[in-house]
Amino acid sequence: MNQNIIQISHLSKTYKDGTVALEDINLNITDGEIIALLGPNGAGKTTLISAICGITNISSGKVTVGGHDVVENYKKTRALIGLVPQEIALQPFEKVIDVVRYSRNLFGCANDDAHIEKILRRLLLWDKKDKRIVELSGGMKRRVIIAKALSHEPKILFLDEPTAGVDVDLRFDMWALIKKLREDGTTIILTTHYIEEAEEIADRISIIDKGKIQLTEQKAELMQRLGKKVINIKLDQEIDIKLFSDEHNLSQGSDKSSIIIHYSDAKKDDSLDRLLIKIKKEKYKILNIETDEKSLEEIFLDIVGK
Amino acid sequence: MNFYAIKAIYVFEMSRTLRTLIQSIASPVISTVLYFIVFGSAIGSRMEDISDVSYGSFIVPGLILLTVCLQSISNASFSIYFPKFIGSINELLSAPVSYLELVIGFISAAVTKSMTIGLIILITASFLVDIEIKHPIWMVCILFLSCVSFSLMGFIVGIWARSFEQITIIPDLIITPLVFLGGSFYSISLLPDFWQKVTLFNPVVYLISGFRWAFFGNADVYIGYSILAILVFTFTCMLIIWRIFKTGYRIKS
Numbered sequence: 110m111n112q113n114i115i116q117i118s119h120l121s122k123t124y125k126d127g128t129v130a131l132e133d134i135n136l137n138i139t140d141g142e143i144i145a146l147l148g149p150n151g152a153g154k155t156t157l158i159s160a161i162c163g164i165t166n167i168s169s170g171k172v173t174v175g176g177h178d179v180v181e182n183y184k185k186t187r188a189l190i191g192l193v194p195q196e197i198a199l200q201p202f203e204k205v206i207d208v209v210r211y212s213r214n215l216f217g218c219a220n221d222d223a224h225i226e227k228i229l230r231r232l233l234l235w236d237k238k239d240k241r242i243v244e245l246s247g248g249m250k251r252r253v254i255i256a257k258a259l260s261h262e263p264k265i266l267f268l269d270e271p272t273a274g275v276d277v278d279l280r281f282d283m284w285a286l287i288k289k290l291r292e293d294g295t296t297i298i299l300t301t302h303y304i305e306e307a308e309e310i311a312d313r314i315s316i317i318d319k320g321k322i323q324l325t326e327q328k329a330e331l332m333q334r335l336g337k338k339v340i341n342i343k344l345d346q347e348i349d350i351k352l353f354s355d356e357h358n359l360s361q362g363s364d365k366s367s368i369i370i371h372y373s374d375a376k377k378d379d380s381l382d383r384l385l386i387k388i389k390k391e392k393y394k395i396l397n398i399e400t401d402e403k404s405l406e407e408i409f410l411d412i413v414g415k
Numbered sequence: 416m417n418f419y420a421i422k423a424i425y426v427f428e429m430s431r432t433l434r435t436l437i438q439s440i441a442s443p444v445i446s447t448v449l450y451f452i453v454f455g456s457a458i459g460s461r462m463e464d465i466s467d468v469s470y471g472s473f474i475v476p477g478l479i480l481l482t483v484c485l486q487s488i489s490n491a492s493f494s495i496y497f498p499k500f501i502g503s504i505n506e507l508l509s510a511p512v513s514y515l516e517l518v519i520g521f522i523s524a525a526v527t528k529s530m531t532i533g534l535i536i537l538i539t540a541s542f543l544v545d546i547e548i549k550h551p552i553w554m555v556c557i558l559f560l561s562c563v564s565f566s567l568m569g570f571i572v573g574i575w576a577r578s579f580e581q582i583t584i585i586p587d588l589i590i591t592p593l594v595f596l597g598g599s600f601y602s603i604s605l606l607p608d609f610w611q612k613v614t615l616f617n618p619v620v621y622l623i624s625g626f627r628w629a630f631f632g633n634a635d636v637y638i639g640y641s642i643l644a645i646l647v648f649t650f651t652c653m654l655i656i657w658r659i660f661k662t663g664y665r666i667k668s
Contacts, residue, residue, distance in 0.1 A: 124668060162509040165668045184417070184511040192509050198502030202434065203427075214423030215510040257506070 114140040114189075114265060114296050115161065120170035122156055122320075130156040132320045134170070140264075143287065143297040145307035145328075147409055148317035154300040155195060157317070158267050162192050174265065188217055191263030195270045195300075197250045199242045205229070206238040209256045216261035228256045231286065248279045255286070265296045272306060284310050304409055316412050323412050331408065340370045340381070343397040344388065352391055353384065420512045424520025425527075428494050432528050439490075440532055443482050447536045450478050451543045454600060459544075465602050466633050471544035475537070476627040477599030483533040483558065484565045484594055484619070488586045491525035491569030496576050499666065508667060514660035518570065525566035526559070533558050546630070553638075554629035560645045561622055565590075567652035574665050593619045598627075603635045618644055 115138035122131040131153045138144055146154045159165040161172050163183055172179045174186035199208060209225055229235040232252040242250065251271070258266060268287070272280040280303075287297055287310050301307055307314055308328070315325040324331070341362065348368065350361040358371040370384065388395060432439040455471035462470035498504040507517060540546060548554050568585075576582045597619030603611055614620055615636070625641025628634035634641065659666070 159505075159668075164505050164508045166663055184513070187509060187511040190509070192505075194502070194505055196502050198505065200427075200497075200501070200503060203430075207427075207430070211423050211427055212506065212510075214419040215506065215512060217417045217419050217511050219419060 112140055113137040114175055115298075116171075116173045117157075117161070118171045120157070120160060120172060121168050122153075122160055122165065123168045129320050131160065134320075134322055136315060136322060136325060138296060138298060139313075140296055141291065141294055142312045143291050143299060143310055144313045144315060145311035146298065146300045146315050146317055147304060147307055148300075152317045153320040154317055155269055156320075158192070158269055158298070158300065162190055162267065163187055184217075188261070189264045191258035191261065191266045193255050193258045193266070193268045193271050195273065197247070197254055199250060199253060201243040202241055204239055204241055205234055205245070205253055205256075208242065208253065209260050212257035213260035216263075218261045224262065225260065228259050231289075232256050233282070248275050251275055251279070255283075259290075263295070265298070266290060268297065268299045268301075270300055270302060272301065272303060280306070316409060318412070338371075339401040341397075341399040341401070342368045342370070342384075342388070342395060343399070344368065345394040345396055348393065353387060359384070417512050417516050420510060421516050421520045421523075424517070425524045428521065428524030429527065431494075432490075432524075439528060440535065443486055443532050444535050444539060447478055447482050448539055448543075450474075451540055455540075455544050465605075466631065468631050469545065472546055473602075473627075473631075474600050475540045475544065475546055476630050477594075477597075477623050478540070479533050479536050479558070480561060480619075480623055480626055481591075481594045481599050482536055483529045483561055484590055484622075485586050486532050487525055487529040487562050487565035488569035488572060488590060489582075490528050491521060491566040492573035492576065492582045492585075494521050494525060495570055495573035496579075496582055499573070500579075504666060514657070517660075518567075518656060521570060522563065522566045525569060526562040529562040529566065530558065533562070548630050549632040550629045554626070557622075557626045557629055557641075557645065560649060561626070564645060564649040564652055567649065567656060571652060571655050571659065574659055577665075590619075593617050594623070598623045598635060618648060621645065 115136075117134050117136045117138075120131055120134040121129070123129050134153075134157060146157065148154050156165060160167050161174065161179060163179060163186075167180065175189050177185040179186045203211075206225065206229070209229065210220060213221070213225065226235065229238055232255060234249065234252050234256060237245065237249060242253065245253065255268075255271065271287075272283050275283070284306070287299070291297055299307065299311065311328050313325065314328050314331055316323045343362075344366050347365040348361065350359075350368075353359055353368065360369045361367070362369050368384070368388075370381070385395075451471070451474075454474055459470040459474070464470065465473045495504075498507060512520075537546070572582060572585045596614065597617045598614070603614045603620060603624075606614060621636055621641040621644035624635040625638055625645065628638045628641065658664070
């Protein structure tokens with residue numbers, strides 16, 4: 110079983126003006142997983158990442174990375190981390206290859222041109238290596254900040270809204286890259302506004318709102334537990350809904366010949382089975398069955414109460 | 416010690432200087448040469464010698480220090496303010512780099528630039544006026560310490576500043592008047608007694624006097640006081656920077 114590479118215990122952050130950004134955060138992140146931090150704007154996602162990476166001071170609590178305290182042993186913890194910030198902050202007049210090399214050196218690593226080339230090729234930046242940052246498009250700049258974060262071969266990668274404002278192609282490229290990095294053993298912590306992004310690539314979901322973690326769960330379990338399904342059974346004739354009145358969460362479709370059932374995987378009963386038997390018993394023929402699953406986005410909105 | 420990081424910061428800063436060579440080096444050198452032509456050659460030829468030193472030669476140490484001090488502040492303040500302005504300071508804060516390593520990287524680059532400018536001005540001046548350096552090692556030491564102390568001060572200004580305008584406030588409104596009134600172009604012994612005493616509260620007086628002593632062997636104030644003043648100033652700046660990083664003042668929320 111993989112061990113926890115990041116352990117956050119009772120972490121709180123209160124700014125000087127009294128704003129509570131994080132309140133008693135407890136979260137363990139397992140080595141090699143992809144965890145998505147979801148939350149509305151101002152929920153505390155970026156503050157949490159900043160506290161782990163050393164960009165913001167911790168008010169109370171403890172964070173360890175790779176078993177080392179992020180305050181006392183900050184050199185060891187930071188060397189393990191690569192950070193892709195939300196804002197694109199690059200020296201505009203430097204060349205792509207120079208800013209990536211700079212990041213590698215900053216993290217205490219000697220020059221390794223083969224590694225830099227591998228990263229730049231992987232991010233489709235190799236042919237832009239001698240371009241100045243100011244000459245690049247927004248999407249390319251975002252690739253550069255990812256290259257910088259990967260330059261020192263981090264074991265943990267924080268991606269703070271990595272696909273914000275990028276086109277669909279780049280987003281798919283990013284997802285493929287993230288999956289590849291996970292295959293290589295990198296632990297990935299992702300914050301995103303695009304819930305389908307978390308749905309697509311995360312192993313675990315943590316929902317943060319108002320500086321508190323509301324829920325942390327394996328994505329599959331979360332979807333199964335809270336993800337409700339809607340089943341639409343189309344029959345061959347208009348139905349008498351009263352015949353099915355003893356079945357819960359059931360209604361008649363607008364065309365009068367459909368039965369709509371709200372069904373949850375978590376509800377382990379035989380109601381669906383009983384319904385199908387009853388349809389047959391009443392001599393209806395089933396023409397079609399459609400299912401619609403509740404998305405992670407809807408689950409998320411239910412939890413944060415929007 | 417993260418030597419790779421120190422070197423990376425140093426090289427990064429120096430490459431910025433080389434990219435903007437005219438702005439970084441040629442511009443201060445040209446403006447100083449103009450001072451020499453106007454005050455040293457044109458007006459200076461009509462001035463009396465001061466302590467047996469021709470006026471043209473007399474102003475050399477003051478002019479070098481004027482430029483070096485302003486350039487040190489400007490280089491160091493910009494080097495830390497710009498990452499703050501564009502947000503790339505977060506990369507520095509999240510890297511395994513101690514505050515000491517950060518300061519060494521930035522300050523050594525700023526000092527290299529200022530020292531280079533100072534030495535270029537000295538070489539240029541040697542073509543225009545007669546210069547004899549009586550204590551060359553002390554001259555280099557005082558120049559180096561001046562570059563370090565004012566670069567540290569510039570670093571503080573860069574962290575304190577919240578706009579590009581604020582970066583220029585300290586050098587323009589405080590340092591330039593202090594250097595001009597600190598005896599760059601005259602010996603403070605030429606001032607009336609009262610103003611001589613007032614001038615002694617200007618810390619730059621000790622700097623210029625010490626630097627001039629290294630050139631000509633005589634000074635307005637005792638050389639020991641000058642060295643002490645430079646060291647106190649340097650350590651005070653170091654202390655402030657240590658405090659800034661400890662509290663995260665204006666760099667870390």
